[in-house]
Amino acid sequence: MGILESLKTLLFGKHDVSEGKKDEKPEPAAQKTEPVHVAEKPADVIVEKKASIIQEPKEEKPVAEKITVGHVHMSGCTGCLVSFADNYEGLLTILDKYADLVYCLTLADVRHIPEMDVALVEGSVCIQDHLAVEEIIETRKNAKIVVALGACACYGNITRFCRGGQQNQPQHESYLPIGDLIDVDVYIPGCAPTPQQIRNVCVMAYLLLKGNDEQKALAGAYLTPLMNLAKAGTEACGCDIMTQVINQGLCMGCGSCAAACPVRAISMEYGKPQIERDLCIKCGACYAQCPRSFFSFDVVNQYEAIMDAIDGAMQP
Amino acid sequence: MVLGNYKQVVAARSTDPEILRGSQDGGIVTQLFAYALDAGIIDGAIVAGPSDEPFKPEPMVATTREELMASRGTRYSISPNMELIKEVTRSYGLDKVGIVGTPCQMQAIRKGQLYPVGLRDVPDKIALAIGIFCMENFPYQGILQLVEDHGATKIDNVRKLDIGKGKFWIHTERGATVDLPLKITHKYEQPGCHVCLDYVANLADISTGSVGTPDGWSTIFVRSAKGDDIWAKAIAAGAFETKPIESVKPGIDLVTKLATDKITKNQKYLESRATEYGVGKALRNPYI
Numbered sequence: 001m002g003i004l005e006s007l008k009t010l011l012f013g014k015h016d017v018s019e020g021k022k023d024e025k026p027e028p029a030a031q032k033t034e035p036v037h038v039a040e041k042p043a044d045v046i047v048e049k050k051a052s053i054i055q056e057p058k059e060e061k062p063v064a065e066k067i068t069v070g071h072v073h074m075s076g077c078t079g080c081l082v083s084f085a086d087n088y089e090g091l092l093t094i095l096d097k098y099a100d101l102v103y104c105l106t107l108a109d110v111r112h113i114p115e116m117d118v119a120l121v122e123g124s125v126c127i128q129d130h131l132a133v134e135e136i137i138e139t140r141k142n143a144k145i146v147v148a149l150g151a152c153a154c155y156g157n158i159t160r161f162c163r164g165g166q167q168n169q170p171q172h173e174s175y176l177p178i179g180d181l182i183d184v185d186v187y188i189p190g191c192a193p194t195p196q197q198i199r200n201v202c203v204m205a206y207l208l209l210k211g212n213d214e215q216k217a218l219a220g221a222y223l224t225p226l227m228n229l230a231k232a233g234t235e236a237c238g239c240d241i242m243t244q245v246i247n248q249g250l251c252m253g254c255g256s257c258a259a260a261c262p263v264r265a266i267s268m269e270y271g272k273p274q275i276e277r278d279l280c281i282k283c284g285a286c287y288a289q290c291p292r293s294f295f296s297f298d299v300v301n302q303y304e305a306i307m308d309a310i311d312g313a314m315q316p
Numbered sequence: 317m318v319l320g321n322y323k324q325v326v327a328a329r330s331t332d333p334e335i336l337r338g339s340q341d342g343g344i345v346t347q348l349f350a351y352a353l354d355a356g357i358i359d360g361a362i363v364a365g366p367s368d369e370p371f372k373p374e375p376m377v378a379t380t381r382e383e384l385m386a387s388r389g390t391r392y393s394i395s396p397n398m399e400l401i402k403e404v405t406r407s408y409g410l411d412k413v414g415i416v417g418t419p420c421q422m423q424a425i426r427k428g429q430l431y432p433v434g435l436r437d438v439p440d441k442i443a444l445a446i447g448i449f450c451m452e453n454f455p456y457q458g459i460l461q462l463v464e465d466h467g468a469t470k471i472d473n474v475r476k477l478d479i480g481k482g483k484f485w486i487h488t489e490r491g492a493t494v495d496l497p498l499k500i501t502h503k504y505e506q507p508g509c510h511v512c513l514d515y516v517a518n519l520a521d522i523s524t525g526s527v528g529t530p531d532g533w534s535t536i537f538v539r540s541a542k543g544d545d546i547w548a549k550a551i552a553a554g555a556f557e558t559k560p561i562e563s564v565k566p567g568i569d570l571v572t573k574l575a576t577d578k579i580t581k582n583q584k585y586l587e588s589r590a591t592e593y594g595v596g597k598a599l600r601n602p603y604i
């Protein structure tokens with residue numbers, strides 16, 4: 001498992017796998033205040049980074065170089081960004097060690113979409129809003145990797161149900177997943193996408209761009225299924241469980257799809273998923289979670305080492 | 317590689333006669349969870365509990381020894397244990413989760429940890445995943461047909477179902493035994509099992525099954541660092557009686573043979589799906 005050893009050294013130099021790492025959750029009250037701190041911190045980070053980004057080789061950080069990341073807000077509820085922030089101190093670690101947040105309307109004072117390595121796009125695009133259309137095109141031009149963050153950007157999700165006529169933009173009624181307008185590289189489905197899934201993609205994107213050859217290979221293998229989802233299209237539904245898994249003779253009744261569904265649209269009847277189709281919000285979580293949608297032995301067989309490495313990478 | 321990565325393989329059985337009485341083989345699963353619960357390693361475990369219908373499993377969260385006892389024994393039908401993996405951390409409030417499952421369910425849990433698309437805050441809470449060997453599984457309707465039609469036995473009268481020594485065994489409450497050749501059972505297997513490439517739960521922390529060891533004993537693979545730690549502690553606590561696997565019959569070779577047979581057969585089927593079904597149309601292969 002040479003890949004992972006070197007991955008660990010790259011990520012933190014000295015390696016310490018704290019197996020019994022006590023659950024870092026403070027009591028609920030304390031948790032609630034976390035995002036507030038988080039919301040202030042990155043802004044600070046950016047300000048001081050602005051100078052250091054332009055300068056070359058920096059301090060004595062064990063990490064070679066950071067990547068630049070932006071959060072592009074289309075028609076979404078900010079839940080995806082909140083989910084990213086719900087990594088709590090992990091978010092600070094990501095921003096401290098691996099990524100500079102160069103664009104984020106909520107957290108960073110930058111008005112126009114700059115050049116960046118990774119654009120995390122939240123929300124679908126309202127095509128009656130010309131500014132939104134311009135911005136998504138701009139995003140594609142300026143970002144090396146475009147990630148559809150969350151189900152609205154990937155599949156339309158809840159915005160599929162919009163019918164227009166609402167205050168104060170009654171003409172805003174047509175919302176497209178970003179993949180209908182631009183090429184998208186990676187999907188992170190789910191409503192909301194989970195903090196841990198976002199975290200894992202961030203670490204892997206970092207390795208893909210800044211790692212050595214072995215690390216690039218691992219990150220590539222990890223990200224491939226999420227890239228394939230991006231190639232597969234912009235429609236998702238609980239029906240995918242029927243058409244792509246059961247109808248294909250692949251379902252073995254594990255129940256992961258039911259666990260993943262955020263609206264409890266899936267129940268298990270006699271060992272197979274039963275989808276309440278009217279409840280489905282078209283988030284794509286069920287299909288992506290199913291071990292029979294995609295499963296890479298190369299990646300999953302190394303789960304222990306990968307998880308240790310990600311854990312380690314998240315240490316402040 | 318058909319047996320996956322493991323740190324050690326050993327023959328064992330529980331030292332608790334009460335557990336052994338109702339368990340399928342060496343009572344490994346129930347004993348391990350009971351020990352882990354006592355030792356505070358887990359807060360509870362997702363197991364295949366009983367349901368309203370005999371031998372139809374229903375996933376359940378066991379947080380007491382009594383509940384674990386109620387889940388002893390194999391039910392040869394689909395128990396979607398992953399269905400509860402998020403709920404167990406929510407309404408049940410568990411922070412350290414145990415789960416038992418077939419090899420495919422162990423795959424589901426590890427994929428879920430690496431790609432927690434819809435499993436917020438779950439990945440870090442898996443404290444002990446126990447895998448059970450598995451050649452195939454049956455929809456409940458299939459079990460009913462095997463027992464009631466082929467076996468001519470009312471399912472309410474069945475005490476234990478077992479697959480071993482090339483046969484499907486039906487043991488009734490009144491002591492009668494019916495056996496069916498496995499040839500008959502094949503058509504009742506669920507189709508999803510035919511693309512399955514894992515026999516001995518390669519991705520579990522600890523996996524166990526009956527094959528390889530004498531009746532009443534189990535074969536155990538200790539796999540992950542976590543599994544290794546828990547197994548050592550359980551042994552130190554006197555939870556298990558063990559024997560070197562080399563000292564028992566039929567031994568590890570049979571496990572290797574069955575694993576190889578299963579994987580070879582299913583690999584071939586997977587490949588045939590790419591061509592067999594018509595003109596240039598392939599069925600989907602989930603393994604990339």
Ligand SMILES: Cc1cc2nc3c(=O)[nH]c(=O)nc-3n(C[C@H](O)[C@H](O)[C@H](O)COP(=O)(O)OP(=O)(O)OC[C@H]3O[C@@H](n4cnc5c(N)ncnc54)[C@H](O)[C@@H]3O)c2cc1C
Binds near residue numbers: 373387
């Ligand atoms: C469908 C199936 C096929 C199997 N095929 C083989 C085989 O080919 N070779 C082999 O050696 N062993 C096989 N086993 C495993 C074997 O039957 C025993 O379950 C295993 O040895 C554990 O026995 P035990 O005495 O340690 O566990 P016990 O202490 O009896 O506990 C059994 C545990 O398994 C859980 N369980 C029962 N039924 C299911 C289910 N359907 N799905 C998920 N969890 C369940 C129970 O909740 C309980 O926690 C199979 C099991 C199943 C469910």
Ligand code: SF4
Binds near residue numbers: 246251254289396
């Ligand atoms: S997650 Fe996939 S394999 Fe598991 S029950 Fe759902 S559809 Fe079937």
Ligand code: SF4
Binds near residue numbers: 261280
């Ligand atoms: S069934 Fe549930 S998980 Fe699947 S797409 Fe619909 S809402 Fe999402």
Ligand code: SF4
Binds near residue numbers: 451509
């Ligand atoms: S044969 Fe494979 S797919 Fe079928 S139940 Fe067993 S482990 Fe799951």
